[in-house]
Amino acid sequence: MKVALYGYGKLLTKTAKYIENTDGIEIVAIVNDVLNDGSGQGMILSDAGGYEKYPGADGLPALKNIFDEGAAEAVIVACENELISFVTRRILSAGIYDICILPTYYENDLYDIDDKSFIWIDNTKPRLDYIEYHISFHCNLNCKGCSHFSNLIKEARFGNAERFRKDMERLSELFWGIGKIRLMGGEPVLNPELPQFVYIARSYFPDADIRVVSNGLMIRETDTELFKAMRECAVYFDVSMYPPTKGCISRLDDICKKEQVMLTVTPEVGEFGASLNPKGDSSPAESYDKCPARHCVYLQDGKVSTCAMPQLIDIYNDHFGCNIKPGTSDVTDIYDPGIKGIDIIERTKRPMEICRYCYPERRNFKWQPSLSPEASDWVGGESN
Ligand code: SF4
Ligand code: SF4
Numbered sequence: 221m222k223v224a225l226y227g228y229g230k231l232l233t234k235t236a237k238y239i240e241n242t243d244g245i246e247i248v249a250i251v252n253d254v255l256n257d258g259s260g261q262g263m264i265l266s267d268a269g270g271y272e273k274y275p276g277a278d279g280l281p282a283l284k285n286i287f288d289e290g291a292a293e294a295v296i297v298a299c300e301n302e303l304i305s306f307v308t309r310r311i312l313s314a315g316i317y318d319i320c321i322l323p324t325y326y327e328n329d330l331y332d333i334d335d336k337s338f339i340w341i342d343n344t345k346p347r348l349d350y351i352e353y354h355i356s357f358h359c360n361l362n363c364k365g366c367s368h369f370s371n372l373i374k375e376a377r378f379g380n381a382e383r384f385r386k387d388m389e390r391l392s393e394l395f396w397g398i399g400k401i402r403l404m405g406g407e408p409v410l411n412p413e414l415p416q417f418v419y420i421a422r423s424y425f426p427d428a429d430i431r432v433v434s435n436g437l438m439i440r441e442t443d444t445e446l447f448k449a450m451r452e453c454a455v456y457f458d459v460s461m462y463p464p465t466k467g468c469i470s471r472l473d474d475i476c477k478k479e480q481v482m483l484t485v486t487p488e489v490g491e492f493g494a495s496l497n498p499k500g501d502s503s504p505a506e507s508y509d510k511c512p513a514r515h516c517v518y519l520q521d522g523k524v525s526t527c528a529m530p531q532l533i534d535i536y537n538d539h540f541g542c543n544i545k546p547g548t549s550d551v552t553d554i555y556d557p558g559i560k561g562i563d564i565i566e567r568t569k570r571p572m573e574i575c576r577y578c579y580p581e582r583r584n585f586k587w588q589p590s591l592s593p594e595a596s597d598w599v600g601g602e603s604n
Pocket of ligand 2: 507508511512513514526527528529530572574575577578
């Protein structure tokens with residue numbers, strides 16, 4: 221097969237080297253492509269610089285000519301994960317339909333490319349950028365004003381692995397891929413079935429950047445089954461560095477190196493933000509436009525929403541006797557007959573009715589644990 225490569229950096233180099241040492245596949249061009257982003261210089265999306273032994277295709281029209289002449293049969297995209305949806309749509313819009321991608325985790329030296337690494341995209345479906353899912357609803361670290369209300373949950377409450385499998389399968393019918401899947405909570409490591417969730421997510425979405433989002437405090441050297449699943453599935457630990465986590469970062473780093481599990485740690489989280497408006501008189505559009513959670517599409521029991529709020533607010537309502545209700549269109553059933561992936565993308569990229577219960581501005585406060593939460597911990601704006 222004759223292929224053109226599209227991408228840049230270490231992943232492109234690794235891909236080119238693999239192809240050079242593989243029979244039956246040949247690189248006929250590497251694409252130069254720059255996006256006019258208004259900066260004057262443009263944003264490099266694909267760069268043939270440094271690969272003089274291959275012809276460069278200067279821009280998508282040149283790449284299309286190569287296809288029209290029958291000199292290439294497919295494009296292999298090897299670029300950073302956040303760009304893959306955009307780049308594949310860009311190549312499709314040039315009339316090139318045979319596209320496969322190399323997942324970005326192959327950039328890591330832990331993972332060698334082989335013939336199963338290349339993923340053909342199904343260009344009849346879109347890619348969903350992001351989804352998050354609760355592996356556990358409760359948490360060991362009761363942060364004041366936890367945005368997912370985990371510090372209000374006193375009993376163990378877990379996501380259901382079989383239900384998750386069904387939902388992942390359904391999403392794979394609607395989308396050719398998912399950019400990022402965050403397995404979180406609450407503290408996901410509290411769920412003894414976490415390795416199963418890791419295997420399930422990876423089996424349906426080989427392209428995804430999958431992360432176990434943890435406060436790090438419960439990760440132990442003895443979690444061998446979990447490390448094995450994460451290593452085999454190329455899944456990251458994404459540790460949020462709250463003040464109590466600081467002291468265990470070096471231990472986590474040692475464990476993850478020994479277990480060959482990828483680890484990222486956030487900068488220290490010293491502040492939380494509160495934005496709840498119990499009066500419900502905010503402008504949904506204004507609150508949504510300024511909201512840092514507006515891209516955090518949340519999945520629970522076959523339903524998705526723009527953020528977790530419509531599906532978790534009952535935890536707050538039940539604890540404090542409130543009655544904050546989402547609108548009927550705030551939550552979308554992924555099993556609705558006739559629904560398409562593009563409908564779900566459109567519905568999760570717009571303000572929800574429940575956004576009127578958030579102030580556009582957040583009230584920041586110093587991170588602290590809270591064993592006796594108060595309703596006002598979540599309230600933002602001038603009223604607090
Ligand atoms: S560690 Fe995260 S999930 Fe747990 S209480 Fe704190 S903010 Fe919530
Ligand atoms: S309800 Fe709307 S404004 Fe509030 S956190 Fe979710 S997306 Fe943001």
